[in-house]
C-alpha cells in the first residue's frame with residue numbers, strides 16, 4: 306500500500322472528481338489517496354463517486370478554506 | 381452468450397435516467413458517461429453562493445448513476461469543446477447553445493469510448509420535440525450519421541418512432557419495450573419515473589448547460605466582443621457564473637462578489653487578476669479583467685466602493701493589488717447610483 310496526494314484546490318466540481326478519477330486509475334488496490342480541495346461540493350461528490358466505483362472514504366476534514374478527503378482504492 | 385454492453389450519455393436530468401433504466405430492464409449491462417464542457421449546470425454554483433448553502437450540493441449525474449447502480453465515467457472535454465462552441469456547423473439555438481453540434485460531438489466521443497472499452501451500443505435520452513430544440517425529427521438522423529454512431533445509437537424513449545437500430549435487429553433489445561414519446565409534454569416521463577420508483581430527480585428548466593441561459597450567453601458574447609476574438613479559458617467560463625459583471629469600457633470589466641461565498645471563490649483568482657477591496661470599510665472583493673489604465677482603475681475603485689458599507693461616505697480607501705502582488709491604496713468617492721449606467725451591467 307502506498308500513500309499519494311492530489312492537489313485539487315481552486316477547481317470547481319466536477320473537476321476535482323475528474324482529477325480524482327484519473328489519478329485513481331493509475332493506483333493499485335489498497336493505495337490511499339488524499340485529495341485537497343477548495344470547492345465544498347466535493348464533500349458530497351467525491352464520496353458519491355467512491356460509492357459508485359467501489360472505493361472507500363477513510364476520512365474527511367473540513368475547515369473554512371479547504372476540504373481534505375482521504376480514500377482507499379477499491380477493486 | 382456474450383454480455384451485451386451499452387454506454388449511456390448521462391446528463392443528470394430525468395430523460396437520460398429513464399432511457400438508461402429502460403435498457404437496463406432489458407438485461408443489458410449499462411455504464412454511464414458524462415461530459416464536462418465547463419458550461420454544465422452543476423452543484424458548484426450553489427456551493428459558491430452562500431445563500432444557497434442549505435440546498436443540497438449534489439452532482440446530478442453522480443446521483444443518477446448511484447440511484448441506478450451503474451458506473452459513471454466523467455470526461456473532461458473542455459479543450460475540445462471550444463471548437464464546437466466557437467464554430468458550430470449547425471449554428472446556435474435561442475442563446476449561445478450549439479445544441480446540435482454539441483450532441484453530435486458528445487455521441488461521437490461516446491462512440492470512441494464504446495470502441496475503446498469494447499461496448500456494443502450507445503444510449504441517449506433524446507425525445508423528439510423536447511427542449512432544447514435540437515431534438516427534432518430531422519435532427520435525429522443527423523446526430524446518428526455525423527457522430528458516426530449510425531444504427532448503434534438507441535433512443536429508448538422515442539425509439540418506437542424511429543427506424544429499427546442494430547441492437548433491435550440483432551435481438552439484443554426488444555423494440556416493443558422501447559417507448560414512443562414525442563412532444564414537449566413531461567407527463568409520460570413522469571409516469572415512467574413513477575413506474576420505475578424514481579423520485580427526487582432533477583428537471584432543469586432550460587437544458588443541460590449555462591449556454592441556454594440568456595444572461596450567461598450575454599456575458600459570453602460581451603467577453604468575445606471585448607477581446608476581439610471568440611476564445612476563452614476555463615477561468616473565464618467559471619467567472620461568468622459568479623458576481624456582478626460591470627463593463628464601463630471595452631478594455632476592462634469589474635467583477636464584484638455579491639456575497640461572502642462568491643468573495644471566497646474570487647479569492648482563488650487573486651494571483652491571476654488585478655483585484656481590489658475597500659480597506660476603510662467592509663466591502664466585497666472585485667477582480668478586474670482586461671487591460672485597465674490608471675484612470676480606469678480609479679473608476680473601478682469607485683464602483684467597488686459603491687458596493688461596500690462606505691457607499692455613502694465622502695471618501696473610501698480601496699486597496700488595489702496588481703498582477704505582481706504589489707499593493708497600493710486609492711482614496712476615492714464611491715460612485716453615486718445615478719453615475720452607474722444600466723448599460724454597464726453585462
Ligand code: SF4
Nearest residue numbers: 478479482587588589
Ligand atoms: S443544452 Fe448545452 S450541453 Fe445540452 S445539448 Fe445544448 S449545448 Fe449541449
